[in-house]
Amino acid sequence: MSNGTEVECPKPFLNVAGFDNGGFIEGRVCQPYFDATCCLPCPMTQWAYPDTFETMSEAANWVSVVSTIGCVFLLLSWAVLPVEKTFRHYLSISLTTAVVFMNLGFVIPLAAQPEQCFDAITPNSMKTSSVCAASGMFIILGGWAGVLWVFLRALSLHLQICWQLVVGRNFMWFAQVVGWGLPGVGVVLAFLLSGVSFRFGQTCHINHKNSLADLWIPLLVFSGLTIIIQFATFGYCIKVYLASLADNSASTEGSNMPSYTNSIRTMTPKQAYRRVRRVIALQWRGIAIVLIIIADVIFFSVVFVFQDNTVEAVKNDSTIARPWALCLLANGGDKEPCLELASALVVNMPTVGAVLFLLGMNGIWLCLLLGRWSMITGWRDLLISSPSRSKREFVSVDARLDDLKKDTLTPISPTLARSGMGSPTMHNHNQDPESGRRTPDFFGQTQRYHTPARSFSSPRPPQQPQQATVTWDPTETYARGQSPGVYSQDGNPNNYVNPLGMNRL
Numbered sequence: 001m002s003n004g005t006e007v008e009c010p011k012p013f014l015n016v017a018g019f020d021n022g023g024f025i026e027g028r029v030c031q032p033y034f035d036a037t038c039c040l041p042c043p044m045t046q047w048a049y050p051d052t053f054e055t056m057s058e059a060a061n062w063v064s065v066v067s068t069i070g071c072v073f074l075l076l077s078w079a080v081l082p083v084e085k086t087f088r089h090y091l092s093i094s095l096t097t098a099v100v101f102m103n104l105g106f107v108i109p110l111a112a113q114p115e116q117c118f119d120a121i122t123p124n125s126m127k128t129s130s131v132c133a134a135s136g137m138f139i140i141l142g143g144w145a146g147v148l149w150v151f152l153r154a155l156s157l158h159l160q161i162c163w164q165l166v167v168g169r170n171f172m173w174f175a176q177v178v179g180w181g182l183p184g185v186g187v188v189l190a191f192l193l194s195g196v197s198f199r200f201g202q203t204c205h206i207n208h209k210n211s212l213a214d215l216w217i218p219l220l221v222f223s224g225l226t227i228i229i230q231f232a233t234f235g236y237c238i239k240v241y242l243a244s245l246a247d248n249s250a251s252t253e254g255s256n257m258p259s260y261t262n263s264i265r266t267m268t269p270k271q272a273y274r275r276v277r278r279v280i281a282l283q284w285r286g287i288a289i290v291l292i293i294i295a296d297v298i299f300f301s302v303v304f305v306f307q308d309n310t311v312e313a314v315k316n317d318s319t320i321a322r323p324w325a326l327c328l329l330a331n332g333g334d335k336e337p338c339l340e341l342a343s344a345l346v347v348n349m350p351t352v353g354a355v356l357f358l359l360g361m362n363g364i365w366l367c368l369l370l371g372r373w374s375m376i377t378g379w380r381d382l383l384i385s386s387p388s389r390s391k392r393e394f395v396s397v398d399a400r401l402d403d404l405k406k407d408t409l410t411p412i413s414p415t416l417a418r419s420g421m422g423s424p425t426m427h428n429h430n431q432d433p434e435s436g437r438r439t440p441d442f443f444g445q446t447q448r449y450h451t452p453a454r455s456f457s458s459p460r461p462p463q464q465p466q467q468a469t470v471t472w473d474p475t476e477t478y479a480r481g482q483s484p485g486v487y488s489q490d491g492n493p494n495n496y497v498n499p500l501g502m503n504r505l
Helices: 052-080 090-112 130-162 169-193 211-246 269-316 322-330 336-342 349-360 362-370 373-395 399-409 414-419
Strands: 030-033 036-039 196-198 204-206
Touching: 052 090, 052 349, 052 362, 052 373, 090 130, 090 169, 090 269, 090 349, 090 362, 130 169, 130 196, 130 204, 130 211, 130 269, 169 211, 211 269, 269 349, 269 362, 322 336, 349 362
Parallel strands: none
Antiparallel strands: 030 036, 196 204
16 A cells, blocks of 8 residues: 555544645644554544533533623623712723623634534634634633733732732723733734634634743733732731731721821731721622632633643654544444543543633623622613603703702701701712722721810810800890889889789788
């Protein structure tokens, strides 16, 4: 058999000589057979996994659909509803957008149902399938952006708790450049140096060539930094808590507390513990999201790299897959008796399913942790109350002026007027135009206490009133200026007689 084209490969393998060079050539799984090269039919997962693998993969994609719907609800709520209903923040908005991009990598193939194979032995790549290119791009973009935004979120929390820095506008612009600039560069490098193709399932993943350098190692580096920063923050919180237990000083959060810009060493341990506890109570949702997404990314990276290296080892060393190949030959292409031998060549199906489901559930976790019941009530008020409000404004153009007059003419007591409680323009910190752009100052200086003028709690005596004592002037009223007397018949008054002493003996 001098000509390889005349060799017939045993079932289920196919002779590579009968196919052209289209599709992703490196994705073929081939073995030498006499003078020919026989390849496993495409897709490889059809032979290495049970028939339920495709069902499991499709179910994971549907979980991504539910996750995407939840993320879209959050983004619409942050965009439409007022800030006091949603408590939006650019870190949360950007992280949710990144999760949407990652989910689109699984939703698009579910909707398009692309053909995984270019021919009988060759998988499609980004050059031969537009759905593959879009799916791979969104997965890489979402993975990069998700890792970077949880890194920035952990860094922001670390700066607030450990260094007592208010992350403001400068940090926001820095986060936007890093959080979206690096993912864009990462997608370009991954497409130019590696490319994407159908590796397993209906979703395209990055190819083996240069994938460690342009994707997996950078993602794992930022994931490791995020974990280090997060655990450093936890360690500081534990240290502050233990120090507060040993602190016997009676410290309060009065006006003598050091300001936010002062050194942390000027505070007592109890004061530091109160401030740390305040931030943890407000940011525990963000901390949980950071840990969940980082765990998912690390799990996915390790599993996929292991799968990738195993497949490459099989293609480079034919002896690794020889027992499985001989099993397929002995059973006439029936894969069921050989699945146990195939499990040594690929990652087992429960592990792959866990990775796909965990990636698809990131949006659900965001809904549970970043969503609030006030969003539901806000949409209810927006959809139910708005028609009646707009109808009133259409009927009466002066409705707002009438409301303004009512607010203006409402009597306000002097005490409420001095405190600002009765003002129609009552201050609300949630109405700040910077809301959602600047991280709130959780460590801000406590409100200064003003001692009332008539307070008797202080050692000093009460102050005397400045104005003179108010007396009654009878000339300003219709009352008589003096007590009634006894008049004679000619009208001349006699001496005054006390009524209580008239019957005194």
